[in-house]
Amino acid sequence: MEIVSAGDIEKYSYCPLSWWLSKNHKTVAKKGVESHKKIETELKEIRKKEKILRLYEKYILFISIASSGIALLGISFMYGGMERIWNIFFVFLAFLWLYNSIFFLYKESKASEIIKPKYEKGILISSSGAIIVIAFFIILSLPPNIKISKFAEILALLWVVSANLLFYHSINISEKLIEKKIKYAPINGTIEYIGAFEEGEEITSSKYGIRGKPDYIIKRNNEYIPVEEKSSNLNHPKFSHVMQITAYCMLIEDKYGSPPPYGVLKYRNRQFKIPYEDRWKNIVIKIRKNMIKDMERGEAHRNHNNKNKCLHCARREYCPEKLL
Ligand code: SF4
Incomplete structure (x- = not known):
């Protein structure tokens, strides 16, 4: 079974072409790397x-x-x-x-x-x-x-x-x-896993054909909750981020044998609990299938007419199908 990463599911959900271009054009957001390093250090300190x-x-x-x-x-x-x-x-x-x-x-x-x-x-x-x-x-x-x-x-x-x-x-x-x-987890919860930067083995689900490293997983009342930290300010969760956190929920379901009730998306200004529901899960499964089809075809294309997406796209500089 072909295994795709939750990070790639996030990119594909934003725009299939963005995911395709990311294979050859790696972009590293310095701000994101630094904040993830900081998260990892603080979480390690808490665990110690x-x-x-x-x-x-x-x-x-x-x-x-x-x-x-x-x-x-x-x-x-x-x-x-x-x-x-x-x-x-x-x-x-x-x-x-x-x-x-x-x-x-x-x-x-x-x-x-x-x-x-x-x-x-x-x-x-x-x-x-x-x-x-x-x-x-x-x-x-x-x-x-x-x-x-x-x-x-x-x-x-x-x-x-x-x-x-x-x-x-x-x-x-x-x-x-x-x-x-209190910044990361409820007081009665424990930090079960840290995947933010270097630490943390990649989790693989052969059941769903997905792999990935959530920033961290909190264990609370025998439930495992994935948390994904984003370095941007947003007042509502992005669809591609919802797909990513749902993919992490699927990994947790397979790894621990029970589905998490929700995953957490943390932006700099707000955080959202994304319920782990079939409607999101089915879309992730569909996206994964489309990714595999594109890989077999050897090409992927823009699937939207949203100029705003292209405007904020990390790969617009070298994209042949950009709208602006
Ligand atoms: S610039 Fe637009 S079309 Fe090109 S990859 Fe980005 S979002 Fe897709």
Whole structure:
């Protein structure tokens, strides 16, 4: 199956001859290249910081649990020879925590992918709590040791301080990240793919016979949304750009196995959500077929009488069929 690029579909939608001429006359819009480089750098930075934040979250959780455990350990070494009533109390508490963990485990197995991480956190916290309570129970049965107790309390204090420092540092990063991210993606979305400039493998759909690199793909609530950035100011989306973003939606449908609800076209002054609909998809399929026919014939021609198109065409300088 002949594979055509989404970029060529965009050119062909503008004018078949423009696409044909672009094969031999490459035009590079300097402004576009620079803005795409900037986008790529900013998106890479966002992805890097998000990774660091996730790591910090894990550290903070671990340090907080561990310092609580050590603090309890310290207290328990102050006292020894626990009374029977406390024995029963701690066994009961440990069972309660374990029951809690099992409950979260059950809920996690039934939960959707979005909720799963929340239950996983619950399992981690409650199972750690159970371990701490059991350890507390065992240590309280041992004879008291003031030296170990003091050491454990100081250690716990240091860990609590470091967890707090890390927490405030992560808040600081989050605030800066939100300011940058809001420009590109919803706060609860993640940047799944960057194809803006150099990074990002080309996506190929053998089902539709299309290939291409959207500027970036956002993942939100298990949906993958392609975003195409344009360096011009426009108050309504161009037909050729709609065809391009629809072609990206088709690539996503084939790659991830589910169709995106829409693609986003971002101009410098405005942005548009283009619904992924059959009416657009069918036109892309038709355009692709026409492109293949033209390739087989070895020629393509102007298919419009729109002088405005020729006026703003990047290939008008050497076009034999231009209207002006
Ligand atoms: S100048 Fe006009 S006819 Fe020629 S390629 Fe451009 S849009 Fe098509």
